[in-house]
Amino acid sequence: MEELGLQLENQKGLVVSRATLYNTVKLLVELGLLVKHHTKAHVKYAAVQNKKGHCQQVCTVCGKVKDLNLPEMTTLFGELRVNRFRKENFMLQIYGVCHTCQQHLAKQTEKNNNKQ
Numbered sequence: 001m002e003e004l005g006l007q008l009e010n011q012k013g014l015v016v017s018r019a020t021l022y023n024t025v026k027l028l029v030e031l032g033l034l035v036k037h038h039t040k041a042h043v044k045y046a047a048v049q050n051k052k053g054h055c056q057q058v059c060t061v062c063g064k065v066k067d068l069n070l071p072e073m074t075t076l077f078g079e080l081r082v083n084r085f086r087k088e089n090f091m092l093q094i095y096g097v098c099h100t101c102q103q104h105l106a107k108q109t110e111k112n113n114n115k116q
Contacts, residue, residue: 001025035091039063053077054091059098061105068094 001021008014025045028034037044037058044063048054055068070092077090097105 032089035093037063037065037093037095048091053089055094056092057094057096057098059101060095061097061101064098064100066098 001018004021004025005016005018008016025034029036029045033048034045035048035056037046039058039060039062041061042063044058044065046056046065053074055070055073057066057068058064073092077092080087080090
């Protein structure tokens with residue numbers, strides 16, 4: 001929220017209280033316009049790009065979110081029927097470690113092994 005507040009202030013000259021930012025973000029999540037990701041280091045919010053179906057990969061180390069184009073999954077979930085439930089949309093989130101963080105973690109491990 002601090003980062004968002006600073007961006008609003010620096011780019012638009014708007015000073016917005018943290019309470020207003022939290023309430024607005026909470027509302028956007030409830031409306032399905034933002035999705036909240038929990039990573040090891042922090043909480044990250046990402047915009048929902050497609051209301052009919054959406055797939056993302058989320059790095060649990062750095063928090064980077066990447067939209068995925070997975071037509072097979074979109075078709076599968078689009079055709080999915082659930083008993084006594086009217087599906088409106090879906091979001092598939094795949095959590096893991098991105099390539100950059102994998103490299104960083106490998107270097108860190110190698111460095112620690114060399115110290116021993």
